[in-house]
Amino acid sequence: MKIKNKVNMLSFFYNIIRPFKWVFFGIIICVGITSLSVYSFFWFMKYLVDALTVCSTDMSKIGDVYKYAIFVISTIMIYETSARLREYLQLQMIPKMKKNIIDSLSGKTFAYSYNFFQNFTPAKFVYAVLQTSESTADIFIDYAVDFLKTIFSLSLACVSLFYVDIYLGYLGLIWIAIWMFAGFLLSKKTHTMSYKLADLRSSLSAKWNNTFDNIDSVFVYNGSENELAKNQKNSTDVMNQDKKLSKYIFKVMSVQGSVVVGITGIAFLYMIGLFKKGVITPGDFLLVGETIHHISHNLWEFAQDLSWLVTDIGRIKQGLDMSTSDSIQRNGEIQKINFKNHDIKIQNISFAYSDKEVFSHDGILNIPQGKKIALVGSSGSGKSTFVKLMLGLEYPQKGEIFLGQNNTKYMNEYDLRENFALIPQDPKVFEDTIFNNIRYGSFSATREEVIEYAKKAQIHNFIMTLPDQYETMIKNTSLSGGQRQRLMIARGLLRNAKVFIFDESTSALDTITEKDILNAIEEIDSSKTKFIIAHRLYTIKNSDHILVFQHGKIVQQGSHDSLILQNGLYQELYKIQIQN
Ligand SMILES: Nc1ncnc2c1ncn2[C@@H]1O[C@H](COP(=O)(O)OP(=O)(O)OP(=O)(O)O)[C@@H](O)[C@H]1O
Ligand SMILES: [Mg+2]
Secondary structure, eight states: OEEOOOOOHHHHHHHHHGGGHHHHHHHHHHHHHHHHHHHHHHHHHHHHHHHHHHHTTOGGGHHHHHHHHHHHHHHHHHHHHHHHHHHHHHHHHHHHHHHHHHHHHHHHGGGSOGGGGGGOOHHHHHHHHHHHHHHHHHIIIIIIIHHHHHHHHHHHHHHHHHHHOHHHHHHHHHHHHHHHHHHHHHHHHHHHHHHHHHHHHHHHHHHHHHHHHTHHHHHHTTOHHHHHHHHHHHHHHHHHHHHHHHHHHHHHHHHHHHHHHHHHHHHHHHHHHHHHTTOSOHHHHHHHHHHHHHHHHHHHHHHHHHHHHHHHHHHHHHHHHHHOOOEEOOSSOOOOOOOSOOOEEEEEEEEEETTEEEEEEEEEEEEOTTOEEEEEESTTSSHHHHHHHHHTSSOOSEEEEEETTEEGGGSOHHHHHTTEEEEOSSOOOOSEEHHHHHHTTOTTOOHHHHHHHHHHTTOHHHHHTSTTGGGOEEOGGGSOHHHHHHHHHHHHHHSOOSEEEEESTTTTSOHHHHHHHHHHHHHSOTTSEEEEEOSSGGGTTTOSEEEEEETTEEEEEEOHHHHHHSSSHHHHHHHHHHHO
């Protein structure tokens, strides 16, 4: 079943703002009060100027001057208070909102299939998520709120203009309408350009990440110049796209700037005419002058905000597209689980990566609980794939896999994987303490248990030589391959699993350590099923059953004694190893 994970941008915004709806509402109220106080200021200034004009011939009206002066000062005070309150409310909302976005986009990825992560570039993803969180915060504060402020302010401006003169009102209205319409049309192009820019930027971050991931090869093969050249090509692409976008915004702004100058000129000439005719008072002149200035300032901000808004929407869309994806998941609905035993049954399965079959098995393969099964065969023959299918990391396109009485394709992944302990072929540790790395096998394990299994995995003595012992912080590069393998073995053994899978987990160990670990594997409770993938056949000779893999198929199976007697791959491999 294909699960669509595409997120609709509006529903994304809605979910993000929901926990802050009251704070956001408060911010909008503050913005309303700020805009209103600006226009109250203009109006009281008009009355103040008119009162001053009267006083120049009749000083007995000086009381009005005081009154309007107090009103003017009060509006400034209200303006300042509401503006500070708005900033305070933003402070309460923005950092938390950004955190929520990062957590939710990153956390969502766990719902995707293992397959999703095969074509996944962590650096690109992390960059996109961070960018999305920044841009979303901008959307709410710099744009949503500011647009409301602009619309409110422009409406008040029109009211003021219409009050003074009907033609001035129309002039203002037409000016605002044309500008906004043009702004919307032009922003479409900016949007496409900025989406591409965001994509190029995250690719650049991925390229550098890949370089640093391979730093050993870069040093050993003197590849630094090659890396620099390769990545510079990407940074040049970013620069070019950035320039293209900035140039476009520059052009749009230049056109809009000229319009502002023209309109202001026309309005002022017209107003001087009105003043000469005695139709408007000095106060009206001041009011209209300030209003026109305010309109042009608001439109200017609007145009600028609009171009940055579409840039941010481009970034968010790119981030959401990347952090959400179609993923192939189990192809059935979840059913209730029921275990009488933990036998494994594999039935006529076939699995392909994009139409290239990598493993198939015709007929039924029964693996009773408690058996020790070995998987051998050449590199790339499908052994690790077989394990991924059992664990539900991949699902076969055809056929069934049963764990106990349950068809795994109807099992919840958590319920399924709880039964397994996998010691992977390519051991990787978390950047964390040794203790936490081992305890990952069982989050409820005690310190004593962690130490007990570290001893079984032959890693305890090494840990005790470290300065902080079990509390030592580790990462992949700070341990040898064999040390990482032993940590993984300790983690796996710690798990109270029904099925243990060792995927070449002693391949990097010396023969003596390997022998000790094989003994520890032998000691695992005999009711547990054990799968051991190995190239060195002496390590699996005593298995109950051996599956021989070749070209994505099980070509032979049986005990060691029966297989060496058959003409076939197993005998061939065995002879070569004995000769060596
Ligand atoms: N994510 C993937 N996408 C495409 N092909 C893949 C993927 N993972 C594995 N393969 C292919 O599937 C085939 C089987 O791989 P698998 O890892 O199962 O081999 P293996 O028997 O475990 O080999 P080895 O002994 O080297 O570990 C290989 O040809 C491999 O290239
Ligand atoms: Mg493998």
